[in-house]
Amino acid sequence: MSLFWIVIRQLAEIEEMATSKKVITREEWEKKLNDVRIRKEDMNRLVMNFLVTEGYVDAAEKFRAESGTEPDIDLATITDRMAVKKAVQCGNVEDAIEKVNDLNPEILDTNPQLFFHLQQQRLIELIRNGKVEEALEFAQEELAPRGEENQSFLEELEKTVALLAFEDVSNCPVGELLNISQRLKTASEVNAAILTSQSHEKDPKLPSLLKMLIWAQNQLDEKAAYPRINDLSKATLEDPSV
Amino acid sequence: MLVLQNTLLLHFYSLQFHFIGENYTHTESKREFSPLCSGSPFVFNQFVSGLKAMSAINATNGEDLARYFLDRSRLSLARGLCDMDEDEEAPTELNTINSSGGFLVVSPDKLSVKYTNVNLHGHDVGVVQGNRPAPVKRLVYYFEIFVKDAGTKGQIAIGFTSENFKMRRQPGWEANSCGYHGDDGNLYRGPGKSDEFGPTYTSGDIVGGGINYASQEYFFTKNGAVVGTAFKEVKGPLFPTIAVHSQNEEVQEFEVQERMKLQMTVDKMSLPTNVSHGLVRSYLQYYGYEDTLHSFDTATKSTVPPIYIAQENGFDEHDIVYALSQRKILRQLIRNGDIDAALGKLREWYPQIVQDDKSATCFLLHCQKFIELIRVGALEEAVKYGRMELAKYFEFPEFDDLVKDCVALLAYQRPHESSVGYLLEETQREVVADTVNAMILSTNPNMKDSQSFLHSYLERLLRQLTACCLERRSLNGDQGEAFHLHSVLDSNKAKC
Numbered sequence: 001m002s003l004f005w006i007v008i009r010q011l012a013e014i015e016e017m018a019t020s021k022k023v024i025t026r027e028e029w030e031k032k033l034n035d036v037r038i039r040k041e042d043m044n045r046l047v048m049n050f051l052v053t054e055g056y057v058d059a060a061e062k063f064r065a066e067s068g069t070e071p072d073i074d075l076a077t078i079t080d081r082m083a084v085k086k087a088v089q090c091g092n093v094e095d096a097i098e099k100v101n102d103l104n105p106e107i108l109d110t111n112p113q114l115f116f117h118l119q120q121q122r123l124i125e126l127i128r129n130g131k132v133e134e135a136l137e138f139a140q141e142e143l144a145p146r147g148e149e150n151q152s153f154l155e156e157l158e159k160t161v162a163l164l165a166f167e168d169v170s171n172c173p174v175g176e177l178l179n180i181s182q183r184l185k186t187a188s189e190v191n192a193a194i195l196t197s198q199s200h201e202k203d204p205k206l207p208s209l210l211k212m213l214i215w216a217q218n219q220l221d222e223k224a225a226y227p228r229i230n231d232l233s234k235a236t237l238e239d240p241s242v
Numbered sequence: 243m244l245v246l247q248n249t250l251l252l253h254f255y256s257l258q259f260h261f262i263g264e265n266y267t268h269t270e271s272k273r274e275f276s277p278l279c280s281g282s283p284f285v286f287n288q289f290v291s292g293l294k295a296m297s298a299i300n301a302t303n304g305e306d307l308a309r310y311f312l313d314r315s316r317l318s319l320a321r322g323l324c325d326m327d328e329d330e331e332a333p334t335e336l337n338t339i340n341s342s343g344g345f346l347v348v349s350p351d352k353l354s355v356k357y358t359n360v361n362l363h364g365h366d367v368g369v370v371q372g373n374r375p376a377p378v379k380r381l382v383y384y385f386e387i388f389v390k391d392a393g394t395k396g397q398i399a400i401g402f403t404s405e406n407f408k409m410r411r412q413p414g415w416e417a418n419s420c421g422y423h424g425d426d427g428n429l430y431r432g433p434g435k436s437d438e439f440g441p442t443y444t445s446g447d448i449v450g451g452g453i454n455y456a457s458q459e460y461f462f463t464k465n466g467a468v469v470g471t472a473f474k475e476v477k478g479p480l481f482p483t484i485a486v487h488s489q490n491e492e493v494q495e496f497e498v499q500e501r502m503k504l505q506m507t508v509d510k511m512s513l514p515t516n517v518s519h520g521l522v523r524s525y526l527q528y529y530g531y532e533d534t535l536h537s538f539d540t541a542t543k544s545t546v547p548p549i550y551i552a553q554e555n556g557f558d559e560h561d562i563v564y565a566l567s568q569r570k571i572l573r574q575l576i577r578n579g580d581i582d583a584a585l586g587k588l589r590e591w592y593p594q595i596v597q598d599d600k601s602a603t604c605f606l607l608h609c610q611k612f613i614e615l616i617r618v619g620a621l622e623e624a625v626k627y628g629r630m631e632l633a634k635y636f637e638f639p640e641f642d643d644l645v646k647d648c649v650a651l652l653a654y655q656r657p658h659e660s661s662v663g664y665l666l667e668e669t670q671r672e673v674v675a676d677t678v679n680a681m682i683l684s685t686n687p688n689m690k691d692s693q694s695f696l697h698s699y700l701e702r703l704l705r706q707l708t709a710c711c712l713e714r715r716s717l718n719g720d721q722g723e724a725f726h727l728h729s730v731l732d733s734n735k736a737k738c
Contacts, residue, residue, distance in 0.1 A: 024713070033702075036704075036705040036709055039727070040676060041669065043525070043698075043727075046731065047526075047700075051522070051534075056537070056542075062536075062537045063531060063534040067531060068672075184547075207513055207517075209703075209704070209707065209730065210513055211508050211511040211513060212511075213703055214511040214513075215508045215511050219710070219714055220713055220714045220717075223714065223718075224717060229702070234699070
């Protein structure tokens with residue numbers, strides 16, 4: 001009988017060794033957290049980077065005044081960039097193209113894909129507004145030649161023109177092109193291109209740091225049990241599950 | 243195996259990108275401080291106050307809270323001085339003492355070696371190590387050699403060896419070593435362990451050896467292209483052996499590629515909708531940046547589609563909207579240097595915060611008033627104010643250092659340029675403003691969590707991120723990169 005228990009205990013120990021992870025209690029972890037130094041001015045810069053990249057120009061100006069944080073880009077350029085973005089979001093693609101070229105003609109010259117997507121968006125807007133003839137003419141004259149240069153452009157063009165084949169576009173398989181999200185997609189593509197042309201990163205740093213936090217927590221999960229933050233919007237520590 | 247006249251031109255070079263500031267301190271890390279910091283009075287404080295900060299957190303007493311911020315301000319100063327404390331020293335030159343003397347000549351710049359002996363047997367290899375082991379707290383360590391003249395047999399090897407490596411053997415011939423050999427292109431990893439690895443190399447080639455700490459692999463390059471990788475069994479310190487050199491873009495490329503792979507993995511993580519917007523918003527609320535907050539709210543509501551942060555993320559408005567306008571006004575006054583007005587408002591709105599004149603909050607405000615007088619050159623008035631308001635703090639050991647620094651401002655004709663000039667910087671006002679802000683937040687009767695006013699949500703997440711990266715590194719044998727917000731901001735790509 002006693003031998004039986006010894007064997008059981010040994011088995012349990014072996015199992016525990018195989019699965020044992022370092023356990024960090026809440027108290028220990030809080031001490032570690034407390035030892036971390038995050039500088040206020042760095043957090044301010046992170047917030048400023050977000051406001052600037054997302055194009056909240058008024059907020060960025062106020063933030064500069066209230067926190068003394070200098071933006072990493074000329075705030076005036078944000079206004080122009082946001083005007084372009086807004087134009088696409090509202091469906092004024094021609095206007096947007098003009099504005100981009102005013103800003104820097106190289107952006108569209110060096111970025112055929114972006115230019116194609118803008119033209120495609122223009123076609124979508126024509127179809128949306130029921131200007132069938134104009135749409136056909138535009139597709140044949142402006143878009144078809146580009147489709148010949150590039151297979152993926154051609155496919156996208158065909159998909160877009162297919163909108164004309166349906167009387168009730170809301171139910172057709174390519175109907176999503178008329179969705180607001182298509183405008184937003186194009187708008188964010190232009191936005192990114194303008195930022196890149198200003199040698200600024202196209203994405204704010206904050207979301208990528210948040211992703212890194214999720215990733216880092218997942219990585220650490222493999223080695224240790226520790227208090228996690230599961231709800232980013234509340235930033236509260238949850239006790240480790242042991 | 244004979245090595246004839248081999249001439250190697252060697253340069254130590256290592257990729258050092260991100261060592262700006264270790265955001266993390268604990269008592270064990272003291273030994274890591276660079277000599278730059280050891281003379282700083284803040285280093286000691288850092289550890290003492292680390293303990294104090296703990297007790298401050300445990301107590302919910304308001305006074306201790308302000309001390310916590312006072313301590314943090316000290317720490318942030320200490321950090322400023324010790325920005326490079328994680329900068330492990332990389333090998334910079336060849337070790338002239340522990341090389342197999344007589345068989346090779348090390349040039350006076352200690353970056354080139356020449357093998358002079360003729361016709362010796364296999365145990366008489368000329369080997370030389372770097373003067374320090376390869377640093378480990380990074381993603382990648384890498385070095386290169388330029389083979390000026392491979393000699394008649396071209397028996398050259400580049401690799402890594404442990405500290406007690408026998409200095410007359412090629413790297414890879416002995417245990418705990420690894421070497422990529424030029425004459426056969428093989429990779430040697432201990433006695434009898436030799437594998438076909440890459441091309442041979444000879445005069446005119448640039449050959450590199452590196453360690454990828456994330457994957458725990460060696461990698462070797464020839465003329466900038468990666469030849470191959472091999473698992474690194476050795477856990478201890480490794481010395482770059484026979485080797486090293488100048489910047490090479492292709493090889494930097496290697497690190498860039500590794501980083502991109504990592505970035506792609508990280509980018510795959512999905513975030514709740516608009517969580518960044520919500521965090522920015524709560525940050526603005528927390529610190530009382532009211533004008534920015536209103537602009538931000540107006541802007542997010544008018545975007546296509548509008549973003550309604552509070553509803554979507556369930557941020558609890560009541561906790562941080564508390565006293566927003568008052569906090570904003572006080573921050574403005576302090577940032578403008580108008581301490582009298584700030585004290586006046588505090589006495590009116592939150593007498594409980596300033597009723598104890600010996601509290602850390604009052605202390606910081608009085609110090610700031612003194613500093614502002616110095617700033618405008620009102621020295622006489624400063625002296626008077628100091629006698630009246632600051633002198634009493636000399637009795638308290640916890641305030642002692644800051645009082646001394648403040649008073650020291652009087653000693654300099656150009657205090658800005660003095661060692662206590664930091665007090666005149668904008669960050670000092672910010673510290674005072676942040677302390678007052680947190681003190682006001684702590685008076686919120688609806689505060690559920692007694693610690694929630696200590697940090698903004700954003701800061702809590704950044705702390706968690708930093709701690710996770712450091713913990714992971716420490717569980718990984720102390721190898722790999724840490725996370726530094728500061729260097730992420732200075733770079734174009736986020737790192738971990």
